[in-house]
Structure formats: C-alpha cells, structure tokens
Amino acid sequence: MKKNSFISKIAGNRILIPIVALLILAVFNFIADPSFFKITLGYNNLGNPVLSGYLITILDYGSELAILALGMTLVTAASGGQDISVGAAIAIAGSAMLRVLCGADGRAETLQTPIIVAFLIAVVIAMAFGAFNGILVAYFKIQPMIATLILFTAGRSIAAWINNNQLPIVNDQGFTVFGGFIPGIPIPTPFFIAAACVVVIMLVLKFTNLGLYTQAVGINESSSRLNGLNPEFIKFITFVILGICVAVAALIKVSRLSTINYSVIAKDIEMDAILAVALGGNSLSGGKFNMWASVLGAYVIQFLTTTLYKFNVQSDALPAYKAIVVIILVIISAPTVREWMGNMWTRMNEKKDAKEAKVNG
Amino acid sequence: MAEKKPSILNRLRNMTDTNLLLTITIVMFFLMYIGAIVFQGKGFLKPQTFFNILNANAALIILSVGLSIVMISGSIDISVGGVTALVCMSCAVHLDYKGGNVFTAFLLALGIGIAFGFIQGILIAYLDIQPFIVTLAGMFFARGMTTIVNTNPFNVENPALVALKDTRIPVPFLGSYNKLGEYINAYVEIGALVAVAVVLILFFVLRWTRLGRNFYALGGNRQSALMLGINVKRTKFYAHLLCGFLSGIGGFVYFLHVGSGAPTHAAGAEMNAIAASIIGGTLLTGGVGNVIGTFFGVLSLSTIQNIVNSAGLDDAWWTGITIAAMLCLFLVIQSLVLSRKKKK
Structure with a gap:
C-alpha cells in the first residue's frame, strides 16, 4: 500500500511528464549521435561571440514557444479550450510592427519610429485581437477553438492587407538584437526575453488572484460565479494576456528575419503551443495548471522538433510525427485510460498479495 | 381566445430551432443570389x-x-481537409506510379477515410478525449503524411x-x-451528382432512421x-465513422475534380466545411441541424466568394476575410437563437 501511494504521488506530479519526455529524448539523441550535445563558441559576421550547437538552437527557438505557452496555459485553464489563432495573430502583430517601423512604402533606409513604439503598437493590436477572441468565447459562449478558427482563417489575410501585400525590410542592425544576440553576450536574446516573461507572469500569479481565479473558473464556472467571481471577465482577460504573449513572440519572429512572410511565419505554432501545454501535464479541458511544466514542455517540444530536423525530416512532414506524440499524450492522460491502468495496478497488487498470503499460509 | 391566423412573426417564434435556422439559411441564399x-x-x-458552383x-x-x-x-471533426489532401495524393500516386486502376483507387480513398473515422471515433467516443484535440492531431497527421507519400x-x-x-x-x-446562336447544353460533373445523392440519402437517414x-x-x-437507453458511445463512434x-x-470527388495530387490541396477546407455547416443552421452545441441546410450553406459560401471575386476584390486575402466575417455573423445569429430558447 505504501509503494502504491508513493507511485501515485510521483505520477500525480505534473512536471514529471515533461521531465520524463526530456530524458527519453536526450538519451535517444545520446545513443544516436553524441555530437548532438556539442556546443561551440564562434564569432558571427559582426564579430560578436556566439554559441552554436543543437542545444543552443533549442534554447533559441524554444523561447518563443515558451512565451506563447504562458498565455496558452492561462487560456486553457480558464476556458477549457485552446486558442488556435496564435500563429495568425503573430503574423498580424509582426506585420503591424513592420508597417510602423518601415513606413508606408516599406523600403525606408532608416527606422521611421523607435522600436519601442512599434512594439507597443503591436502589443495593442495583438491585445485587441485577443479581446475579439475573448468576447466571442466569454460573452457569446462560442467554443474557444471555433471562435479562434475565425482569426485562424482570416489572420494571415489581414496581416498581408496591413502592408498591402508588400514585404517590408528593416535595415537597422539594432532590430536584429531581439531575435539574435546582444553584442558581447553569447547566449541568444530570445532566452532572456522568455525568462523576463516567465518572471513577470510568476510575479503576477504570486501577487494577484489571477491564477486562483482562472483555475476556479476552469474547474466549475457556475460555482465560481456563486462565489462572486465574474467568469466571463476572467476568460476574457486570459485571451487579452495571450495577446500580449503573441506580440512578444511576434517581435522575436520578425526580428529573426528583419522581414515577414505572411503565409509561413509562425506556421503550425498553435499546434506546438497546445502540445506544450498538454506535455506540461495540464488538463486540456481546463482547471488546474502548472506554469513551470508548460514552459518546460515548450522546450521539450523544441527538442523534439530539432531532433526530427536532425534526422532530415522535411519540415512539411513534421506535423505527422508531432501528431502521433499528441495522440499518445492525450491517450495516456485520458481519464478512462488512467482509471483502467489504475484498476490494472490494484489487480496486480491484489494478485501479489494473494500469492504472498498463499506462500505464508 | 387564441388568434385564428397566427402572424408570420408568431409562426417564426414557434418554429423549432432546426426549421428556423434552415429558413434563415435558404432565404439568405436566395437573397444573395438575387443580389448577385x-x-x-x-x-x-x-x-x-x-451548375458551375x-x-x-x-x-x-x-x-x-x-x-x-x-x-x-455534439462533436467536431477538423481533419476533413487534411484527409482530402491525403486521399488525393495517395490516389494520384496509386494511379500513376503504382499502376493501379480507378476502382482500386476509389477503394483506397474509402479505406483512408474509414481508417481516420475509425481511429478518431474510438479515441473520442470510447476514451472520452476532446474531439478538437484528436481531430487537430488527425489534421496535422494527414497533412504531414501527404508530404511523406509524395512531396x-x-x-x-x-x-x-x-x-x-x-x-x-x-x-x-x-x-x-452562345453568341453564335448555337444551343449549348448545361452540364454537371459526376462529383456533383454524387454530392446531391449523398445529401438526399443522409437527409433520409437523419430523418427516418433510428441512427x-x-x-x-x-x-x-x-x-x-443515455436515459432513453441510447448507446451514446456507439452513436458518437458511428457519427465519426460516417x-x-x-x-x-469527398476526397475522391475532389480528386476527380482536380485530377492531381498536391500537399496544398483542400487547404482550409475544414474551415469552409465548418462555416458551411454553421451557415446551414447546424448548432455548434449539437442537436440542431439539417443536411439540406448544409447544402445551401456551401452554395451561399461559394456565391459570396463569386460576388467578392467579380467585384474586383480578387486578391486572395479577401476570400479568407469574407468567410471569416460570414462565420462570425452566423455564430452571433446562433447565439441569439439559443438565447431565444432560454427566454421561453
């Protein structure tokens, strides 16, 4: 009996799933090719020290995913559904940012406005689109995934429309810092941005009731209403917070290329963000969540992506493999399967006990 | 005393949700067509x-x-577009590279469709996993598989x-x-006949069979x-299988229409299909809907796309924005219809 409770305690800990997944991936890579873990220090074409290697790539590209996972975890917890428009919203926010930075003709030699202004405008726009999703979900009671399907379809079109379908290019070196390296620091900047976002969210969760309220609404909407909460507003606000996360991710994405490709930027990232939340052991139907697990989940997803790329999987074929991972994850975490496995476990124990009783008796 | 002849407004108010939404859809379609x-x-x-539409x-x-x-x-499936692309590519490869014939290609198409329906149905109905997650994974899997079959x-x-x-x-x-005064027959393709047949058969199935x-x-x-003694799990499974x-x-009909295989085939078809169903008066929450309405929903969607295109707004992004706007409009209408029911 003691053993049983110990195992269930470990299994009940949400952060275990991403850690186990990470270990499996790491061991797999170590056996297949130990050079996966090699990190080299080099200099980029500007003469700044940069670290390179697969692990750095994971740290780099996993960060934007981690930022999205923060917002997605809150949305999932409160509304019991996911926002599938994050990729399209990144395209919109990025497009707006470039429009402000490059001016109307998109070919300006210098920045038309300071980067911070462009970023803040992108934040406001992304929050507005988040609010649109939030209103549909919270006040019109449309299932989150259907409501966000609207923006999922129209988003990239709107992004192209903002810049008249042109592809503005930023010529300023200062803008590449956000998706690249700060001069003199060999660790990619997105990691620091992600760390800052995580700290902010953790502080918000610690000093406000946001975390408690979202979980209450996600667990039981009507009883949280009876306790004086306003479930509609809380759902709405999670979508707006996701909007801020989207704008930050858009900054990194656009900064990497200094330009934008409306149909390709952040493609399929909604799948990765949802996967990160699921991998973090958070229930996709709302309720309790663990933010650390989601963030770790995001990096594990990037680990998986990088591993697949390393084995020369085409980028278009990636979704097939990730889909299999999702299916395995949801099957493991399905309540029916858990119950069944629990029953199996107790039956095995009973058999063992009976055997021991027989031996002793 | 109740009035002898109920006014149109009263009659509308007393309609079931299915009929009310169906009426809105059909009226909408004719208005749109007349507008066009x-x-x-x-x-x-x-x-x-x-007929071209x-x-x-x-x-x-x-x-x-x-x-x-x-x-x-009461469930959802967003994998239909991905499955269509996979069916097209598999049939194309089967016919041209593997030397198969059209009949085996058709069987292959059915097999792929049923396999997706079967697995997703089991996961959703018997393991109680959220349908959206399962079919989202199904969609990504189908799209990825399409590139794996042939790039x-x-x-x-x-x-x-x-x-x-x-x-x-x-x-x-x-x-x-035509301009020369010759008589030209109107025509339909095989796919259109199949589609009409499917709509009619399913209309009867939904209306007059136990299933x-x-x-x-x-x-x-x-x-x-559940209390009525319906095997809910099996029913849900059958819905996904169907x-x-x-x-x-549908994938095979698409294949017949385009005659090619490509990973980008039927891009966004799941969105169009959901939009068409909602415009056709199917409630997202389940229990209300009609396949005749869906039929008109598709036609409305396509008519408005034609209008948008011929109005000179033929840039690709306008189509996406129009569909999204229409979907949004009808979602709000549905929300209102639902609240009407609550007030009563």
Whole structure:
C-alpha cells in the first residue's frame, strides 16, 4: 500500500511528464549521435561571440514557444479550450510592427519610429485581437477553438492587407538584437526575453488572484460565479494576456528575419503551443495548471522538433510525427485510460498479495 | 381566445430551432443570389453558372455534410481537409506510379477515410478525449503524411481517370445560346451528382432512421439520451465513422475534380466545411441541424466568394476575410437563437 501511494504521488506530479519526455529524448539523441550535445563558441559576421550547437538552437527557438505557452496555459485553464489563432495573430502583430517601423512604402533606409513604439503598437493590436477572441468565447459562449478558427482563417489575410501585400525590410542592425544576440553576450536574446516573461507572469500569479481565479473558473464556472467571481471577465482577460504573449513572440519572429512572410511565419505554432501545454501535464479541458511544466514542455517540444530536423525530416512532414506524440499524450492522460491502468495496478497488487498470503499460509 | 391566423412573426417564434435556422439559411441564399444577379449582371442568370458552383463545390458539400452529422451529435471533426489532401495524393500516386486502376483507387480513398473515422471515433467516443484535440492531431497527421507519400504536386495522366474527370452529364432544358446562336447544353460533373445523392440519402437517414434520430438525441442532451437507453458511445463512434467515410468519398470527388495530387490541396477546407455547416443552421452545441441546410450553406459560401471575386476584390486575402466575417455573423445569429430558447 505504501509503494502504491508513493507511485501515485510521483505520477500525480505534473512536471514529471515533461521531465520524463526530456530524458527519453536526450538519451535517444545520446545513443544516436553524441555530437548532438556539442556546443561551440564562434564569432558571427559582426564579430560578436556566439554559441552554436543543437542545444543552443533549442534554447533559441524554444523561447518563443515558451512565451506563447504562458498565455496558452492561462487560456486553457480558464476556458477549457485552446486558442488556435496564435500563429495568425503573430503574423498580424509582426506585420503591424513592420508597417510602423518601415513606413508606408516599406523600403525606408532608416527606422521611421523607435522600436519601442512599434512594439507597443503591436502589443495593442495583438491585445485587441485577443479581446475579439475573448468576447466571442466569454460573452457569446462560442467554443474557444471555433471562435479562434475565425482569426485562424482570416489572420494571415489581414496581416498581408496591413502592408498591402508588400514585404517590408528593416535595415537597422539594432532590430536584429531581439531575435539574435546582444553584442558581447553569447547566449541568444530570445532566452532572456522568455525568462523576463516567465518572471513577470510568476510575479503576477504570486501577487494577484489571477491564477486562483482562472483555475476556479476552469474547474466549475457556475460555482465560481456563486462565489462572486465574474467568469466571463476572467476568460476574457486570459485571451487579452495571450495577446500580449503573441506580440512578444511576434517581435522575436520578425526580428529573426528583419522581414515577414505572411503565409509561413509562425506556421503550425498553435499546434506546438497546445502540445506544450498538454506535455506540461495540464488538463486540456481546463482547471488546474502548472506554469513551470508548460514552459518546460515548450522546450521539450523544441527538442523534439530539432531532433526530427536532425534526422532530415522535411519540415512539411513534421506535423505527422508531432501528431502521433499528441495522440499518445492525450491517450495516456485520458481519464478512462488512467482509471483502467489504475484498476490494472490494484489487480496486480491484489494478485501479489494473494500469492504472498498463499506462500505464508 | 387564441388568434385564428397566427402572424408570420408568431409562426417564426414557434418554429423549432432546426426549421428556423434552415429558413434563415435558404432565404439568405436566395437573397444573395438575387443580389448577385442585380449587381453582377446577367452571368448569374444562366443556369450553367449555378451548375458551375455545384461542380466546383461537390467535394466541399460532401465534406460539410459529414461534418454536419458530427456537429449534430455534439462533436467536431477538423481533419476533413487534411484527409482530402491525403486521399488525393495517395490516389494520384496509386494511379500513376503504382499502376493501379480507378476502382482500386476509389477503394483506397474509402479505406483512408474509414481508417481516420475509425481511429478518431474510438479515441473520442470510447476514451472520452476532446474531439478538437484528436481531430487537430488527425489534421496535422494527414497533412504531414501527404508530404511523406509524395512531396511534389503532379497531374495524374491515367487515361481512365482523365476520361472520368472530363465526363460531362448534360442537364436537359437548361442550356443556353452562345453568341453564335448555337444551343449549348448545361452540364454537371459526376462529383456533383454524387454530392446531391449523398445529401438526399443522409437527409433520409437523419430523418427516418433510428441512427439518425439518435444523433439528434445525443447532441441535444447526452444525459437524457443515455436515459432513453441510447448507446451514446456507439452513436458518437458511428457519427465519426460516417464522417470519415464521407471525407473518403469527398476526397475522391475532389480528386476527380482536380485530377492531381498536391500537399496544398483542400487547404482550409475544414474551415469552409465548418462555416458551411454553421451557415446551414447546424448548432455548434449539437442537436440542431439539417443536411439540406448544409447544402445551401456551401452554395451561399461559394456565391459570396463569386460576388467578392467579380467585384474586383480578387486578391486572395479577401476570400479568407469574407468567410471569416460570414462565420462570425452566423455564430452571433446562433447565439441569439439559443438565447431565444432560454427566454421561453
């Protein structure tokens, strides 16, 4: 009996799933090719020290995913559904940012406005689109995934429309810092941005009731209403917070290329963000969540992506493999399967006990 | 005393949700079509214009009907577009590279569709996993598999398939005279006939068979369906199986229409199918809907796209924005219809 409770305690800990997944991936890579873990220090074409290697790539590209996972975890917890428009919203926010930075003709030699202004405008726009999703979900009671399907379809079109379908290019070196390296620091900047976002969210969760309220609404909407909460507003606000996360991710994405490709930027990232939340052991139907697990989940997803790329999987074929991972994850975490496995476990124990009783008796 | 002749308003108020939403859809379609005739000229008056819309959207009609059934039973399937692309690519490879014939290609299409429906159905109905997650994974899996089957798009050259693709079935009495005064028959493609047949068959299935009624009962209220002695899990499973089967057929019809395989085929079809079902009066919450409505939903969607295109807004992004706007409008209408029910 003691053993049983110990195992269930470990299994009940949400952060275990991403850690186990990470270990499996790491061991797999170590056996297949130990050079996966090699990190080299080099200099980029500007003469700044940069670290390179697969692990750095994971740290780099996993960060934007981690930022999205923060917002997605809150949305999932409160509304019991996911926002599938994050990729399209990144395209919109990025497009707006470039429009402000490059001016109307998109070919300006210098920045038309300071980067911070462009970023803040992108934040406001992304929050507005988040609010649109939030209103549909919270006040019109449309299932989150259907409501966000609207923006999922129209988003990239709107992004192209903002810049008249042109592809503005930023010529300023200062803008590449956000998706690249700060001069003199060999660790990619997105990691620091992600760390800052995580700290902010953790502080918000610690000093406000946001975390408690979202979980209450996600667990039981009507009883949280009876306790004086306003479930509609809380759902709405999670979508707006996701909007801020989207704008930050858009900054990194656009900064990497200094330009934008409306149909390709952040493609399929909604799948990765949802996967990160699921991998973090958070229930996709709302309720309790663990933010650390989601963030770790995001990096594990990037680990998986990088591993697949390393084995020369085409980028278009990636979704097939990730889909299999999702299916395995949801099957493991399905309540029916858990119950069944629990029953199996107790039956095995009973058999063992009976055997021991027989031996002793 | 109750009034003898109920006013139209009263009659509307007392309609069931299904009929009310169906009426809105059909009225909307005719208004839109009349609008198209008035603003876009005589082109829309020709019967062939209508048949062209039907030909181009046959696959979408079949996919949407399948999706409507799933939605009526209170679930969702967004993998239909991906499955269509996978079916097209597999059939194309089967015909041109593996030397298969059209009949085995059709069986292959059905097999893929049923396999998707079966697995997703089991996961959703028996393991109680959120349908959206399962079918989202299904969609990504199908799209990824399409590239794994073959990366490059290509046109199929199998003569039997090309012959089938170009088959035109004349429609009597509805032809028109061209500029030289010659009479040209109106025509439909095979796919359009299949689509109409599917709609009619499923209309009867939903209305007059036990299975069809179970779908409505399950979507309307799962708890009471259970108490009525309906096997809810099996019913939900059948809904997904049927949807998978229909996406197999729809995929093959799409393949017949385009005659090629490409990873980008039917991009966004799941969105169009959901939009068509919702415009056709299927409630997202389940229990309400009608495949005839879905049929008109597809036609409305396509008509408005035609209007947008011929109004000179032919940039690709306008189509996406229009569909999203229409979907948004109808979602709000649904929300209002639902609140009407609560007030009563």
